[in-house]
Amino acid sequence: xxxxxxxxxxxxxxxxxxxxxxxxxxxxxxxxxxxxxxxxxxxxxxxxxxxxxxxxxxxxxxxxxxxxxxxxxxxxxxxxxxxxxx
Amino acid sequence: xxxxxxxxxxxxxxxxxxxxxxxxxxxxxxxxxxxxxxxxxxxxxxxxxxxxxxxxxxxxxxxxxxxxxxxxxxxxxxxxxxxxxxxxxxxxxxxxxxxxxxxxxxxxxxxxxxxxxxxxxxxxxxxxxxxxxxxxxxxxxxxxxxxxxxxxxxxxxxxxxxxxxxxxxxxxxxxxxxxxxxxxxxxxxxxxxxxxxxxxxxxxxxxxxxxxxxxxxxxxxxxxxxxxxxxxxxxxxxxxxxxxxxxxxxxxxxxxxxxxxxxxxxxxxxxxxxxxxxxxxxxxxxxxxxxxxxxxxxxxxxxxxxxxxxxxxxxxxxxxxxxxxxxxxxxxxxxxxxxxxxxxxxxxxxxxxxxxxxxxxxxxxxxxxxxxxxxxxxxxxxxxxxxxxx
Numbered sequence: 001x002x003x004x005x006x007x008x009x010x011x012x013x014x015x016x017x018x019x020x021x022x023x024x025x026x027x028x029x030x031x032x033x034x035x036x037x038x039x040x041x042x043x044x045x046x047x048x049x050x051x052x053x054x055x056x057x058x059x060x061x062x063x064x065x066x067x068x069x070x071x072x073x074x075x076x077x078x079x080x081x082x083x084x085x086x
Numbered sequence: 087x088x089x090x091x092x093x094x095x096x097x098x099x100x101x102x103x104x105x106x107x108x109x110x111x112x113x114x115x116x117x118x119x120x121x122x123x124x125x126x127x128x129x130x131x132x133x134x135x136x137x138x139x140x141x142x143x144x145x146x147x148x149x150x151x152x153x154x155x156x157x158x159x160x161x162x163x164x165x166x167x168x169x170x171x172x173x174x175x176x177x178x179x180x181x182x183x184x185x186x187x188x189x190x191x192x193x194x195x196x197x198x199x200x201x202x203x204x205x206x207x208x209x210x211x212x213x214x215x216x217x218x219x220x221x222x223x224x225x226x227x228x229x230x231x232x233x234x235x236x237x238x239x240x241x242x243x244x245x246x247x248x249x250x251x252x253x254x255x256x257x258x259x260x261x262x263x264x265x266x267x268x269x270x271x272x273x274x275x276x277x278x279x280x281x282x283x284x285x286x287x288x289x290x291x292x293x294x295x296x297x298x299x300x301x302x303x304x305x306x307x308x309x310x311x312x313x314x315x316x317x318x319x320x321x322x323x324x325x326x327x328x329x330x331x332x333x334x335x336x337x338x339x340x341x342x343x344x345x346x347x348x349x350x351x352x353x354x355x356x357x358x359x360x361x362x363x364x365x366x367x368x369x370x371x372x373x374x375x376x377x378x379x380x381x382x383x384x385x386x387x388x389x390x391x392x393x394x395x396x397x398x399x400x401x402x403x404x405x406x407x408x409x410x411x412x413x414x415x416x417x418x419x420x421x422x423x424x425x426x427x428x429x430x431x432x433x434x435x436x437x438x439x440x441x442x443x444x445x446x447x448x449x450x451x452x453x454x455x456x457x458x459x460x461x462x463x464x465x466x467x468x469x470x471x472x473x474x475x476x
Contacts (some may be wrong), residue, residue, distance in 0.1 A: 009161055021416035039176045042180060043161045045161075046161060047184070047192070047194060047195070048193075048194055049185065052159070054158065055159065055161075072309070081159045
């Protein structure tokens with residue numbers, strides 16, 4: 001399925017904004033993404049499998065908060081980084 | 087009487103150019119000197135936009151650099167270079183606490199705060215101290231990291247480390263991870279808060295080492311643990327001699343006695359003995375530098391009276407001398423963080439410190455005269471002085 005990558009994580013995807021990853025759940029898709037682009041997962045998901053505080057993940061436009069959410073190949077995963085900071 | 091040193095032959099001074107490994111809130115920089123340490127060239131930023139807490143050279147090969155980094159929004163990681171910063175590779179398994187079963191609250195590494203190369207007999211070993219307090223070890227040059235469970239899962243962990251409210255404004259931290267140069271199994275750590283702890287079995291078990299040290303922010307000012315050491319140093323040639331700049335003063339310990347002595351009581355009363363960094367002379371265990379800050383009232387943590395100065399002792403803390411030549415005479419509100427002051431190995435010794443305002447100051451004569459060698463960098467978290475790569 002299609003996964004959209006935010007600017008701060010594109011150093012992992014050779015600067016590609018859109019990549020492909022597969023899996024039946026968000027957890028599986030993120031694991032596949034990490035196999036293709038090693039290290040990317042830990043920057044957005046912590047060691048307790050929580051989405052980091054300033055990262056948001058949307059599936060087909062709706063925000064998801066659990067990695068167990070089921071996905072299908074036609075879904076679009078949109079990873080967003082919060083704009084706050086200084 | 088001067089403190090005896092272990093290995094006089096190891097006390098030879100360096101002669102070549104110096105490099106400063108500078109970690110800042112917005113990336114890392116390397117400042118390289120000429121042989122005279124007069125002209126400096128700034129290289130960087132590297133990891134631009136990352137919060138870099140520490141950049142450390144491996145003294146065992148003089149080529150490998152490790153960098154502890156995160157961004158404001160992305161998780162913490164470690165970058166490694168085996169060619170003195172020309173190229174970098176991310177650690178494949180950065181420090182992380184173990185995942186706990188569903189329904190339990192597990193710890194999460196917010197950032198790696200401190201990096202320490204392992205003992206010279208363990209050429210690929212490194213230690214990392216994190217926020218919140220955690221000790222991690224790598225045995226492959228910093229590529230993969232495993233928790234030191236003898237500390238992280240110790241039944242006393244919660245009591246030793248306290249809660250979130252006991253840490254620094256940027257979170258509670260483990261720092262000052264020290265390996266005894268005589269014995270790879272003998273380790274020290276410092277924690278803000280928690281205190282100084284010691285292990286004789288490579289981290290499998292730990293004991294508090296705070297006797298004689300005040301913690302005057304607690305109901306019992308001399309507790310067994312719960313102190314706030316800001317920076318702990320062990321002398322490489324006299325490894326029974328430890329110094330610390332603590333939240334509650336400057337201390338020295340002869341480990342054989344096991345008691346901290348408040349050598350900061352000998353500082354001028356109008357300056358006090360509060361600060362963050364502590365720097366030792368690599369060839370003289372009786373010489374140490376501090377950079378005092380204002381720890382009165384609401385703790386501004388800036389130079390007392392707006393008049394920045396380092397102080398040196400050359401007799402193990404019996405007397406202190408002010409070193410402010412070249413520094414602002416007034417309206418200089420420096421804060422120098424705990425990793426942001428260091429010495430090179432030259433003769434005479436060079437001293438360096440970075441400020442939260444982004445300036446780097448240097449002295450090529452052990453602090454007798456200071457000059458500013460870089461301005462307008464981001465907020466400086468750490469400065470490590472090393473021999474520049476050839």
